[in-house]
Amino acid sequence: MDKLNLFAGYNFTKNNDDISDIVEYQNMHAISAGVGYSVTDKLYEWIVFRLRQYDKRHN
Incomplete structure (x- = not known):
């Protein structure tokens, strides 16, 4: 069992405007x-x- 790894995460992207036409x-x-x-x-x-x-x- 020492080779087993459990993981979890949370992500919030407020504003990703790499391409202005795609939101x-x-x-x-x-x-x-x-x-x-x-x-x-x-x-x-x-x-x-x-x-x-x-x-x-x-908006």
């Missing part, structure tokens, strides 16, 4: 969780689940 990622909330496993000292496998919620009220 899809403004005010975005994202939650992710996953599990990883060290197969060998140099090989790490992982799987992540992501739940995103958008707020398109970006």
Whole structure:
């Protein structure tokens, strides 16, 4: 079990205006969780689940 790793995170993007015509990622909330496993000292496998919620009220 010492090779098993659980992780989770939260992200909020207030304003991503890299491309001014595309506002899809403004005010975005994202939650992710996953599990990883060290197969060998140099090989790490992982799987992540992501739940995103958008707020398109970006006036």
